[in-house]
Amino acid sequence: MSTDVNLLGKGLKYLGILVFLFIASPITLTMGFKALKKFENTPKEYLSYIILTVATILILFTIYFAFKTFKILLKALFNN
16 A cells, blocks of 8 residues: 555645635635625626626636545545
């Protein structure tokens, strides 16, 4: 039962990206809600909805990427 070093390196790279996504996703969502509050009843209101849509997609991708990253790390550490 040895550790696959190449797969572990890939998993750690993904983990670094995942930490960035964990920070960027909520910040984007907060920016979208603040823009929605600020641009209420103005022509720029569509911009806040675009930001909210991007934030929702980013959060869903972050959840998917987290499962993928931890699967790679577990496979690297506990291979058969």
